[in-house]
Amino acid sequence: MAGDRNSGPADDARGAQAAHASVSFPGVATPRFSALPPLSLYVHIPWCLRKCPYCDFNSHEARTPIPEDAYVDALLTDLELALPSIWGRKVQTVFIGGGTPSLFGAQSIERLLSGVRARIPLVPDAEVTLEANPGTFERGKFAGFFAAGVNRLSLGIQSFNARHLAALGRVHDAEEARRAAEAALTIFGNVNLDLMYGLPEQSLEGARADVSAALAFSPPHLSFYQLTLEPNTLFHRYPPPLPDDDAAAEIEDAVHAALDHAGYVHYETSAYAKPGCESRHNMNYWRFGDYLGIGAGAHSKLSFPDHIVREMRYKQPQQYLERVAAREPVQERVPVVREDVGFEFMLNALRLTDGVHASLFAERTGFPLALVARPIEEAVRKGLLDADPALLRPTPLGRRFLNDLQMLFLPPRSARSATGHRLSIA
Numbered sequence: 001m002a003g004d005r006n007s008g009p010a011d012d013a014r015g016a017q018a019a020h021a022s023v024s025f026p027g028v029a030t031p032r033f034s035a036l037p038p039l040s041l042y043v044h045i046p047w048c049l050r051k052c053p054y055c056d057f058n059s060h061e062a063r064t065p066i067p068e069d070a071y072v073d074a075l076l077t078d079l080e081l082a083l084p085s086i087w088g089r090k091v092q093t094v095f096i097g098g099g100t101p102s103l104f105g106a107q108s109i110e111r112l113l114s115g116v117r118a119r120i121p122l123v124p125d126a127e128v129t130l131e132a133n134p135g136t137f138e139r140g141k142f143a144g145f146f147a148a149g150v151n152r153l154s155l156g157i158q159s160f161n162a163r164h165l166a167a168l169g170r171v172h173d174a175e176e177a178r179r180a181a182e183a184a185l186t187i188f189g190n191v192n193l194d195l196m197y198g199l200p201e202q203s204l205e206g207a208r209a210d211v212s213a214a215l216a217f218s219p220p221h222l223s224f225y226q227l228t229l230e231p232n233t234l235f236h237r238y239p240p241p242l243p244d245d246d247a248a249a250e251i252e253d254a255v256h257a258a259l260d261h262a263g264y265v266h267y268e269t270s271a272y273a274k275p276g277c278e279s280r281h282n283m284n285y286w287r288f289g290d291y292l293g294i295g296a297g298a299h300s301k302l303s304f305p306d307h308i309v310r311e312m313r314y315k316q317p318q319q320y321l322e323r324v325a326a327r328e329p330v331q332e333r334v335p336v337v338r339e340d341v342g343f344e345f346m347l348n349a350l351r352l353t354d355g356v357h358a359s360l361f362a363e364r365t366g367f368p369l370a371l372v373a374r375p376i377e378e379a380v381r382k383g384l385l386d387a388d389p390a391l392l393r394p395t396p397l398g399r400r401f402l403n404d405l406q407m408l409f410l411p412p413r414s415a416r417s418a419t420g421h422r423l424s425i426a
């Protein structure tokens with residue numbers, strides 16, 4: 001996360017992909033869709049200038065020159081190979097994420113987006129976001145991204161405080177963060193600033209100062225993530241002194257109050273927006289929409305009339321390039337089974353402050369809401385879920401203890417292992 005994603009294919013490859021798209025999973029109770037969910041496209045660019053010590057994303061330090069042209073070629077081939085899975089469907093949003101997509105030149109992004117448009121139909125007002133790192137900021141380059149068709153920029157600021165930026169191992173300083181935010185707002189208008197809280201030795205006052213610095217730009221969208229120590233990161237091995245749980249909760253409340261006061265709607269666990277400026281791409285995730293992910297390690301969730309599939313592409317950039325050349329970039333393909341789909345839906349939908357209409361469950365999972373009637377009843381009884389049967393909406397208590405609420409929908413382990421279908425393509 002640097003910020004908050006030819007010719008036609010050969011017939012044999014198209015046939016092989018079509019076979020994958022219609023793969024069936026014996027013994028799996030199947031969903032029934034009357035209409036498929038909205039579709040988004042995610043594009044992963046896996047390189048960064050330097051690996052941040054807290055980051056567990058599929059991002060790789062660019063030690064040698066990035067094979068930019070070859071990677072764009074591979075992305076377009078990857079997209080072509082995936083076309084049979086999304087025939088006839090319009091794409092609502094595109095998100096170019098990473099990694100640090102802004103490491104790529106504007107020409108590469110232009111070639112990528114032209115190639116995307118030539119292969120799939122985007123809706124006329126499609127939201128096209130690119131994640132950028134202030135450390136890669138050049139005004140001319142950002143203007144080039146805009147000219148290429150990027151209409152929303154997500155800028156990975158993390159903090160405006162020099163000491164915190166250094167502790168986070170970021171490649172940019174506070175002044176670069178300010179310059180990048182200013183230019184992004186001038187060029188794109190539609191901008192998200194990513195910030196983190198609960199940083200090493202961060203005080204309540206320090207966190208308030210960071211929020212004020214962000215609000216001075218009046219961006220349409222702000223994301224606030226709590227710094228957590230994820231396995232397989234440097235911070236996990238050598239933990240920095242973080243605020244304790246009470247201090248972090250106090251900071252979170254202060255962040256929320258300041259943004260609320262400034263007119264931002266806290267519409268999702270980590271996201272705040274001016275009214276009407278919510279991230280359409282992320283909303284599609286939270287509302288259990290479909291997404292095709294292309295690029296190294298990208299994930300997809302795709303629905304078909306009688307099944308839902310999750311896919312993951314090869315993670316290592318070099319291996320991904322090789323597997324695209326062999327016309328099989330997908331490493332793993334797994335059905336979303338009946339026993340898991342309720343949990344997966346709720347895991348996303350309950351992050352939304354307003355929740356979703358209850359009818360969305362059947363629309364997006366292909367199964368009746370009765371599938372999760374029991375955990376819903378328990379969640380209402382515990383005061384974690386709104387009692388209105390027309391809505392699936394967390395109460396303020398449910399938002400505070402979101403993890404506990406989501407866990408109520410986790411299927412029993414026995415049910416999961418009995419239906420754990422996994423189809424490895426490798």
Ligand code: SF4
Nearest residue numbers: 001002048052055099
């Ligand atoms: S910039 Fe840092 S946090 Fe963002 S993807 Fe790269 S390594 Fe991870």
